[in-house]
Amino acid sequence: MPGPLDGVRVIDLSEGIAGPFATKQLADLGADVIKLERPGGDPARRLGPFPGDVPHPEKSGLFIHLNTNKRSVVVDPSTPSGREIVLRLAAKADALVESFPPGTMASWRLGWDDLAAVNPRLVLTSVTPFGATGPAAQRQATDLTIAARSSFLIAAGEPDREPVKYPGRQTEFVGGLHAAWGTMVALYHADVTGEGQVVDVSILEAAVMISDQNMLSVAYWNGGGRARAGRRPLRFPPIVMPVIDGYVSLLVTDLQWPRFCRMADLEEYGRDPQLATQRGRIERLEELEVAFLPWFLSHTKQEVFDLAQQHGVPIAPFNTIAEVLDDPQFRARGYFRTMVHPVLGEITLTGPPAILSETPWELRRPAPLLDQHADEILRGELGYRPDDLLALRAEGVTG
Amino acid sequence: MSLLTTVPGALRGIRVLDFTTAWAGPRMTAYLAEMGAEVIHVESIQYLDTHRGWSKWAWGASGNMPNNEPGRRPWERNSQYNEFNKNKLGITLNLADPEGVALFKELVKISDVVVDNYKAGTTTRFGVDYDQLKPIRPDIIQVSLPAFGSTGPYRDYTAWGNQVMALCGQGLLLNYEGEDEPEPGGTYGDPIAAITGAFVVVAALFHRRRTGQGQYIEVALSEVSPPLLPEAFAEYTMNGRQPVPRGNSNPEAVPWNVYPCAGDDAWVAICCRTDAEARRLFELMGRTDFLERYATIPARLAGRAEIDAAVAAWTAPQEKHAVADRLQAAGIPAEAAAQYAEVLADPQLHARAFFTELDHPECGVYPHPLQAVRLSKSPPIDYRAAPTYGQHNADVLGGLLGVTDAQLAALAAREVIGTEPLEDEERRRRSRSGIAG
Numbered sequence: 001m002p003g004p005l006d007g008v009r010v011i012d013l014s015e016g017i018a019g020p021f022a023t024k025q026l027a028d029l030g031a032d033v034i035k036l037e038r039p040g041g042d043p044a045r046r047l048g049p050f051p052g053d054v055p056h057p058e059k060s061g062l063f064i065h066l067n068t069n070k071r072s073v074v075v076d077p078s079t080p081s082g083r084e085i086v087l088r089l090a091a092k093a094d095a096l097v098e099s100f101p102p103g104t105m106a107s108w109r110l111g112w113d114d115l116a117a118v119n120p121r122l123v124l125t126s127v128t129p130f131g132a133t134g135p136a137a138q139r140q141a142t143d144l145t146i147a148a149r150s151s152f153l154i155a156a157g158e159p160d161r162e163p164v165k166y167p168g169r170q171t172e173f174v175g176g177l178h179a180a181w182g183t184m185v186a187l188y189h190a191d192v193t194g195e196g197q198v199v200d201v202s203i204l205e206a207a208v209m210i211s212d213q214n215m216l217s218v219a220y221w222n223g224g225g226r227a228r229a230g231r232r233p234l235r236f237p238p239i240v241m242p243v244i245d246g247y248v249s250l251l252v253t254d255l256q257w258p259r260f261c262r263m264a265d266l267e268e269y270g271r272d273p274q275l276a277t278q279r280g281r282i283e284r285l286e287e288l289e290v291a292f293l294p295w296f297l298s299h300t301k302q303e304v305f306d307l308a309q310q311h312g313v314p315i316a317p318f319n320t321i322a323e324v325l326d327d328p329q330f331r332a333r334g335y336f337r338t339m340v341h342p343v344l345g346e347i348t349l350t351g352p353p354a355i356l357s358e359t360p361w362e363l364r365r366p367a368p369l370l371d372q373h374a375d376e377i378l379r380g381e382l383g384y385r386p387d388d389l390l391a392l393r394a395e396g397v398t399g
Numbered sequence: 400m401s402l403l404t405t406v407p408g409a410l411r412g413i414r415v416l417d418f419t420t421a422w423a424g425p426r427m428t429a430y431l432a433e434m435g436a437e438v439i440h441v442e443s444i445q446y447l448d449t450h451r452g453w454s455k456w457a458w459g460a461s462g463n464m465p466n467n468e469p470g471r472r473p474w475e476r477n478s479q480y481n482e483f484n485k486n487k488l489g490i491t492l493n494l495a496d497p498e499g500v501a502l503f504k505e506l507v508k509i510s511d512v513v514v515d516n517y518k519a520g521t522t523t524r525f526g527v528d529y530d531q532l533k534p535i536r537p538d539i540i541q542v543s544l545p546a547f548g549s550t551g552p553y554r555d556y557t558a559w560g561n562q563v564m565a566l567c568g569q570g571l572l573l574n575y576e577g578e579d580e581p582e583p584g585g586t587y588g589d590p591i592a593a594i595t596g597a598f599v600v601v602a603a604l605f606h607r608r609r610t611g612q613g614q615y616i617e618v619a620l621s622e623v624s625p626p627l628l629p630e631a632f633a634e635y636t637m638n639g640r641q642p643v644p645r646g647n648s649n650p651e652a653v654p655w656n657v658y659p660c661a662g663d664d665a666w667v668a669i670c671c672r673t674d675a676e677a678r679r680l681f682e683l684m685g686r687t688d689f690l691e692r693y694a695t696i697p698a699r700l701a702g703r704a705e706i707d708a709a710v711a712a713w714t715a716p717q718e719k720h721a722v723a724d725r726l727q728a729a730g731i732p733a734e735a736a737a738q739y740a741e742v743l744a745d746p747q748l749h750a751r752a753f754f755t756e757l758d759h760p761e762c763g764v765y766p767h768p769l770q771a772v773r774l775s776k777s778p779p780i781d782y783r784a785a786p787t788y789g790q791h792n793a794d795v796l797g798g799l800l801g802v803t804d805a806q807l808a809a810l811a812a813r814e815v816i817g818t819e820p821l822e823d824e825e826r827r828r829r830s831r832s833g834i835a836g
Contacts, residue, residue, distance in 0.1 A: 004602040004603055004605060004606035005602055005605065005606075007609075025598060029599070029602050048630070048651070049630060049633050049634040049637055049638060050637070051637045051638065052638070053638070061629065061630065061632075061633025061634065061636075061637050062629055062630055062633065064633075065626070065629035065632075065633065066629070112775075130747055131747075131751055131773070133750065133751055134746075134747045134748075134750035134751045135746055135747060135750055136746075136747035137747075139727050139732075139734075140727060140730060140731060140732040140733075141732050141734075142655075142668075142670040142672065142732045144647060144649075144655065144657070144668045144670050144732075145668045145669075145670055145732045145733060145734040146734070147668070148657070148666070148667070148668035148734040148735060148736040148737065149734040149735065149736075149737050149742075149745070150737065150742065151736075151737045151738065151739050151741070151742045153647075153657065153666075153668065153736050154664075154736055154737065154738055154739070155584060156573055156582050156583070156584040157575070157582055158582070161575075162647070162657045162658075162659065162666055163657065163666060163736060164573065164574065164575055164582055164646055164647060165573075165646070165647050165657075166569070166573055166584060166587070167569060167572035167573055167628060167631065167642075167644065167645070168572075168627065168628045168629075168630050168631065169630075170627055170628070173626075173627040174591070174594075174627070175771070177591070177594045177595060177598065178594060178770075178771040178772055179772070180598050181430065181594055181597055181598040181601070181772065182771075182772030182774060184598050184601045184602055184605070185409045185410065185434050185601055185772075185774065185777070186409065186774055186777070187605060188409055188410070188601050188604060188605050188608075189409035189774070189776070189777045191605060191608055191609075192409075192608070195776055196776075197774055197775045197776035197777065198773075198774075198775040199772055199773070199774050199775075200772065200773040200775070201771060201772050201773075202751070202771050202772075203771075204747065204748075204771075205748065205751070205753055205768070205770070205771035206771035208742055208748070208753070208768060208771070209590065209594075209768060209770065209771050210587070210590045210591070211590075211739075212426075212482055212590075212767075212768050213422070213478070213479040213482060213483070214739050215739055215742055215743055215766075215768065216463070216478035216479060216481070216482040216765070216767065217463045217478050217479065217739070218739040218740050218743065219478065219743055219765050219766055220463055220464060220465045220466075220476075220478035220762070220765060221463065221464060221465060221466055221467045221478075222740050223467060226664060227738060227739060229583070230582070230583075231580055231581075231582060231583065233583075239561065239583045240580065240581055240583055242580070247565075247570075247580065247581055248565070249561055249562045249564075249565035249566075249570055249581075249583065250562070251559045251561055251562065309553075309555075309556045309557065312557055313557075314557045314558045314559050314562050315562065316558055316562035316563070316565050316566040317565065317566060318565045318570045318571050318581050319565065319566055319567070319568050319570075319571070320568065320571060320641050321568045321631050321632060321634070321635040321641055321642065322635060322641060323568070324566070324567055324568040324625070324632075325632075325635065325636070327566070328551070328552050328553075329547050329548070329551045329552055329553040329621065330621075332550065332551035332552060333548055333550060333551050333619075333622075335622060335625075336632075344637075347636070348632065348636040349629075349632075350625040350626040350629065350632060351622065351625075352622065353595045353599075353618065353622055353623045353626055354595060354596065354599040354616055354617065354618045354622075354623075355548075355616065355617040355618075355619075356599065356603060356614055356615075356616050357529075357614045357615040357616070358606075358612055358613075358614035359602075359603070359606050359612075359614065
């Protein structure tokens with residue numbers, strides 16, 4: 001079955017994580033994404049993990065995840081001939097996504113005016129750490145520094161130690177999701193009105209959006225104190241409990257408290273009116289910890305999970321990656337997918353973030369090898385002749 | 400049927416029936432509302448949106464009220480509810496009552512999208528699942544956001560975002576290097592489901608424009624998060640190793656960490672991506688002895704403890720923004736770790752008008768963020784504070800469906816609609832649904 005974006009063409013000049021993750025969203029829903037890589041390839045090809053820890057431009061575990069369903073052509077957009085290729089592709093495309101520092105595309109005469117001149121319906125999405133405007137637009141950034149400035153960082157860790165970041169490079173992925181969203185909305189607008197436009201995406205703002213509820217809490221009442229509660233916040237039940245084989249995660253409300261007590265075979269605590277609210281339980285915190293800990297320490301995380309869910313209490317295990325891959329729910333839903341990559345062989349990829357009944361998310365092709373589709377795109381679709389291509393290659397414009 | 404709201408925006412003309420609660424669902428439809436869709440948030444007086452309060456008067460635990468004061472109607476004063484439901488119309492309907500369901504279905508007939516994030520099976524029980532709605536509106540797009548999906552052994556399981564993150568493998572990786580007991584993070588799965596769902600529903604609307612075809616979409620909280628951590632999954636599937644928590648460090652670059660600054664809970668993040676950036680940092684620190692010794696990445700990786708200690712000693716007496724600006728002037732990525740209140744005052748965000756002010760009748764004027772994307776021709780817009788309980792009952796049920804004033808009064812008498820939640824005991828007795836996230 002075709003995806004909902006079947007027939008949509010996206011020219012992807014973006015590099016790294018945020019832009020490619022955005023175009024992956026579009027590609028996995030059916031868009032034809034042509035990835036233009038500068039000579040040497042997308043820098044994400046140099047990011048691990050790699051099999052056996054040996055770097056190889058076609059074996060990056062990160063790159064193969066970020067670039068599913070795309071085709072690759074090497075083009076240097078900073079050269080006149082490369083610019084010409086970009087413009088010829090943009091003329092027939094619905095969207096162009098890029099992630100260069102603000103002003104870079106314009107310096108190559110590939111800014112909005114240049115692109116709109118060949119295709120006024122085009123959606124031009126720019127994904128940058130701080131957005132295209134403002135006093136910080138040219139600052140340098142990494143996931144960690146954006147996490148810091150967005151307050152994403154301050155949310156976790158022990159109150160008396162340094163805050164600790166979410167794993168991986170999540171601000172960039174969050175930026176990518178927002179770029180996909182903005183691009184999609186603009187594609188919809190173009191379909192309705194025939195009007196193209198510029199979509200300016202700030203990864204910093206995307207990270208702030210993910211914590212908007214914290215901003216609003218503080219705006220309404222800045223109660224002071226540390227943003228992060230750490231492992232021992234003043235509450236019962238706590239949010240992490242040790243069990244035989246690891247830890248479980250909890251978030252039990254007052255309404256669920258009696259059920260929690262029943263689950264732990266301590267029903268009498270659930271009937272005590274003084275313990276019905278968090279405030280009352282905090283006053284007897286030590287007593288409750290002593291009473292409930294033995295039950296947890298005599299169960300495995302899977303046992304606690306199943307028992308809690310039978311009682312309608314939201315508790316879940318802290319799983320290893322191996323346990324996630326083997327989890328019965330993910331297995332039952334066929335979530336993780338395998339496909340064959342021409343260099344890596346069989347690879348495992350995360351599955352659909354959404355199930356669409358009529359136009360499914362689909363892995364049609366693995367991440368492209370560098371310049372894999374030069375011939376079919378430059379010759380087959382743009383009509384360059386073999387000797388043109390040789391000349392371009394000799395100039396270093398293409399791969 | 401004409402719209403009640405005419406706001407500019409790319410999604411102008413799209414009507415969304417928003418049967419959601421808490422975070423993921425309301426935040427998803429807020430994205431749509433900010434792009435011009437007319438979003439009708441359907442609540443009930445029998446069951447509070449958890450972000451209005453755990454119970455009618457249990458406002459204290461949330462700590463999200465203006466000046467931490469409940470006022471006369473605390474359920475109108477929760478900052479998080481008011482953020483996730485801005486720009487929406489608000490109505491009440493008791494879907495446990497046949498008249499409530501009938502009115503809901505009348506609204507479905509004139510809507511483009513229906514969204515829910517209740518536990519799997521809840522819409523079926525209320526008679527408003529996709530199989531029941533499709534016959535009355537064949538091109539409807541219905542979106543559900545259950546915690547673990549509507550199929551599989553966990554379909555009835557209940558969870559908040561942080562349980563989902565633990566189950567999905569992220570929980571064990573959010574930690575200091577070398578430590579075992581996990582650090583709890585925020586309820587992070589919800590906003591990821593929200594932005595994912597908003598994106599996918601517009602893709603489905605795009606498809607519907609071309610084909611006339613509606614569809615059912617399921618966005619499980621457990622399935623939106625793993626794609627954001629491919630490094631961890633690849634590490635295991637390629638190398639058979641459980642990834643270990645790295646704290647704030649980078650296994651491929653040094654210095655790369657969070658360092659202390661002058662003041663309470665003051666920190667700065669510094670990342671040297673290249674040898675040249677590390678050299679410039681060492682020069683700024685006056686550590687000429689490091690220049691040769693730590694010229695290469697292998698040398699810096701081996702000397703990480705000494706380097707981190709030296710950087711920390713250098714940053715400790717300095718003001719965090721001053722350090723970040725000095726390093727940025729030298730082309731090195733560095734930012735102060737912002738507290739939430741500092742984000743509200745961030746000059747970059749203000750220069751881009753990221754926050755707008757909304758005036759809420761029960762709260763007053765507060766700033767709200769205006770999305771991370773700026774569309775040059777059809778920008779997002781914050782234009783209306785969140786609705787008070789049942790604020791638009793007459794506008795929507797009367798204005799769109801033609802329900803008369805007398806009928807509205809009868810519906811109110813039967814507690815199908817209302818403008819205040821029922822007393823807690825009453826509500827608990829009548830409540831029939833469960834939360835997904």
